[in-house]
Amino acid sequence: MSVQHPTIIRVDQGRADVGGVREGVPMTRVQLSRLPGDLVLLTGDGEEQTVPLDDLPSLVGEREAGPGPAPRWVWDDTARWYPPLLAAGVRVTRCHDLRLARRILRRAPAVDAGLLDGDDADRWDRLGPAVATEPTLFGADDTAEHLRADVEDARQLAAIAASADGRRLGLLVAAESSGALAAAEMTHAGVPWRTDVHERLLVELLGPRPPRGARPRLLESAADDVRRLLAAPGLNPDSRPELLAALRRAGIEVDDTRASSLRAVDHEVVEPLLRYKKLAHLFQTNGWAWIDEWVSRGRFRPSYQPAGSATGRWSSNGGGALSFPMQVRSAAVADEGWVLVVADVAQLEPRVLAGMSRDTALARAARGADLYQGMVDDGAVATRQDAKLGLLGAMYGATSGESGRMVAGLTRRYPAAFGLVDEAARAGERGQVVRTLLGRGSPALGASPGRWQEGPDAPPDDLDALDRRRRAHGRFTRNFVVQGTGAEWALCWIADLRNRLWRLGGAGELDERPHLVFFLHDEVVVHAPAELADAVAAEVTEAATGAGSLLFRDFPVDFPLNVSVVASYADAGKPGT
DNA sequence: CGTACAGGTCTA
């Protein structure tokens, strides 16, 4: 029934091990399909087997333990299958996430979409991400019931094999699937969190925890100061109209109540008002209620959604992992005898741009720890700040101002790199699809999840609006190729790192060994026994090198890391980008 | 009454 394709990803340099695929060793694929009545259908190697859902963890655990190589588990959604396995203490080496892979293949320009048609194709297309819930073996949610993983797997493998971009798409799908494993594992393990430290911080800044619905004491006193200085006794500072009116009455002319606008005003109310806003934000987004909801058993467990944004970057739908505020990072503290190894890539996207455009001049500037300084040393720009402005302008599509002027000058110096983003922008303006290095396609012009996407009044009839829209889409596609390829680099990085950490030692479960606890675009946090700190730091660095050679093969681009070994996340050194 | 949006603040 199942079609066997040896999906071997050749790794040309380094020993990066993205999908857990070792060179030359064909992997056995085992497809898991949910059947009615709490049953699971296992297929693969031409065999079929039906087992009760409850038996799955032990079955998977045995295959993972050996003696032979662990299979690649093929399932509809990692977020649906993996949390229960983790809860049962079972770690999986490799998988193929059919939902994520299908989204990639559906949009990939290099894939023949017809090869993805067939039984239940529309249901596969509509499959949304499983919501992270309690790690029980499936709830009442049966949206994926009856979907045959083996049938879909065969379609996807055929589509990849037939594509001119097959090697790259194969790598992308493997990396994406590994990322999904890492995401589930990070939510499972969680960031070590000292609630007592967090609460002490809250009490210090806000006062004791107030009863439900009330403001904490120091927040209320900031509000009182504002009311007094504006002579507005009943003012609710949370209400924009009220606040704006009160400011005007006091002779303060501002168009909005943003902190940056207020800072420009010379008036004694500014200080308490800014203080109020800062404290209110802390109270509302990372206060006691946040602890209640997102911290359990000493761990902060945000939920990640791999490829949640169009570019392939992860998004988050709970816990706010994407805006993990600096202010409370001091509560992220390693366990006794353990450390946090925090690593982030310096200037990821400019480096990725140098690699994908094979711009030798920019790659030369990227040699070393500071790409912007490299551009200065190269004589391309006068200052580091100019280099940064120019590069960011090129990647974001700046046309005016200081940034826009820098772009013009740098285009002559780095024609390949700047030409690549320019071409992506022009393609987007023409309404064409662009792709990342590994072949992820951008959403079509009308289909972007924007505010105007559909409805009878969708196409603006005036030409100005239409033109603005096309240019905005051009800026989007311009950024898409770089941000998306950056996301692919990061995916390869954590996929490889995840396996390196597992091999690093220990015999226990995932959270008894060095393991990933946090990932955010270009930064990772590993929780590890103190005596393994140096080894972890080395693996993090080697994984970064491996990711570079996976993406750019023989074209040399440096990806230097800032690595800190710390007790508390707040102590991690973060040199500016 | 519930939902949608606007405006704000945080992140890379």
Added chain:
DNA sequence: TATCTAGACCTGTACG
């Protein structure tokens, strides 16, 4: 002469 990318999430307010 001008807003230069991608997100989450909170509140108050307008709307159906």
